[in-house]
Amino acid sequence: MCDTLAATPAVTASGALLFAKNSDRERNEAQALEIIPRRRRAPGSRLRATYIEIDQAAETHACLVSRPFWMWGAEMGVNEHGVTIGNEAMHAHVPAARRRALTGMDLVRLGLERAASAAEAVGVITGLLERHGQGGDCGHLGRFYYHNGFVIADPREAFVLETVGRWWAVERIEGVRALSNALSIGRAPTAMSADLRSHATREGWTDAEGRFDLAERLIDPVRDAVSFGRGRCARATALLSPRAGRIGLADLLGVLRDHGPEADGDPDWSPSKTLQRSICMHAGPGARRSQSVASMASDLTPGRITHWVTGTSAPCLSLFKPVVIGLPSPGFGPAPTDHADVESLWWRHERLHRAALDDMPAALRLIADERDALEAGFRARMDAAWIADEAALAGAVAACWAEAEAAEARWRAALSTNRVAARRPSRSMALSWARLNAVAGFPRP
Helix, strand or coil: CEEEEEECHHHECCCCCEEEEEEEEECCCCEEEEEECCEECCCCCEEECCCCEEECCCEECCEEEEEECCCCCCCEEEECCCCEEEEEEECECCCCCCCCCECHHHHHHHHHHHCCCHHHHHHHHHHHHHHHCECCCCCCCCCCCCEEEEEEECCCCEEEEEEECCEEEEEECCCEEEECCCCCCCCCCCEECHHHHHHHHHHCCCCCCCCCCHHHHHECHHHHHHHCHHHHHHHHHHHHHHHCCCECHHHHHHHHCCCCHHHCCCCCCCHHHCCCCCCCCCCCCCCCCEEEEEEEEEECCCCCCEEEECCCCCHHHCCCEEECECECCCCCCCCCCCCCCCCCHHHHHHHHHHHHCCCHHHHHHHHHHHHHHHHHHHHHHHHHHHCCCHHHHHHHHHHHHHHHHHHHHHHHHHHHHCCCCCCCCCHHHHHHHHHHHHHHCCCCC
C-alpha cells in the first residue's frame, strides 16, 4: 500500500511542480536507493526485468530509483530529464493476473529509463502494458497480486495513469492530486485504451455521450475497505487543498508523515491507536502488515531540480536528504537485503524506528523539532548552492547527508539511553514485531 502526491505549478508557492510518495511494503522488505547511469546498447539486446525478458531500448536515461531489494523494478524514481514516477497497487473486481509478466515496479523503471517527458512516459508504460501485460507475485514473504496505478510528472505537467490488466485510462492533473491504492479516475479521463472503451460499450456502462465512471465500474469495494485507499486519498487531499497557491515542499513532507485523524491533537498517539491504514504507516497485527518503508519527494523547478529521499522507513522518524542527478552520488552505502545489517543505511535506521515503537510519543517529542529544523536548513543550503556553482552544489549535498547521519546517530543513542518503557505497545503489536524481528535476525535494541 502506498500514497503518492502531486501539486502542479498553479497551486505551489514557487510555481514549480512538486511530487512526493511513501512506498508501503512488508516491514523487513528493505528498499535500495540506486543511481543507474545513462547507457547505450547493441541492437537486438534483451532485458531481464523482475520476471520476464523483453526487448532492450537502444539508449536509456540516467535514473535515481528506490526499489525493493529483490526486484529489478522500482517503487518510485526520477530521471535526468526530471521525469518522476511512483506506482500504487490497484484492486478491481477483475482479478489481477498471477501469470508472470511485467510488474508495476518494472513499468516504473522502464518509463524512467525510456522517456524524456511525463507524456512520453505515459506512452511507454501503456505500450509495454498492452504488449506484455502485467502480473506475477509482488509480495515479499506473503503472496500479493494487484493491478497498478501511477502518478507521472515532469517539470511542466503531471498525469494519473490507472490500469486493470491491459486496460488503462489516464487523467491530466490540475492542482492537487493524491493517489492511494484505489481506482480514482471518473467520467472525464484524458484518454483510455481502445479495448477498455469497447468493453464498456458492450457491457452497457456508457451513457448517451459514451462516458462512464471508470472507478465506480471497476473498483473492488471489499479490498478498498481493507486498504482504506479512498480514505487516505481523501485525507491527503484535505490536508493539501486549503493551502492551494501556497503549497511548498514542506507541506508534502508533512502529508507523508501524517498518521491520520486519530493522531490530530493527541500528544499520546501511538501506532496501536490507528486501526486503519494511514499515510505514514507503521506495521502492526492484522491488516496493517505493511508499513512505509521508503519515501521520496521532488522539487521539479526547471534548471534546479532537486530530489529528496529518506532511504529509510518511517518518514516521521526520518530525514529527507537531497540528491541531484548528474552530481556524484552522496553515498548510499551497501544495498540492503531482508537481513539486518547495520552497514546499510536502511537497517541502521531500523534500530531507531523499532526502538521508537516502544514509546512513539517520546520518540516524536525527541526528534520532530530537530528533524524539521534540519530539513529547513537543508533546503536553504541547497537554494544557496544552486545560485553558486556545481562544486558548491556537490558540497551542499554531501554536507546535508553528513548532518543527517550525525543526527540519526544522536537520536539512536538518546532512545537507547532513555528506554523507560512508559508506554509499552500492545501485546498483539509487540508479538507481531517480535516474529518479524526474528526472521530478519534483528537484535532487540
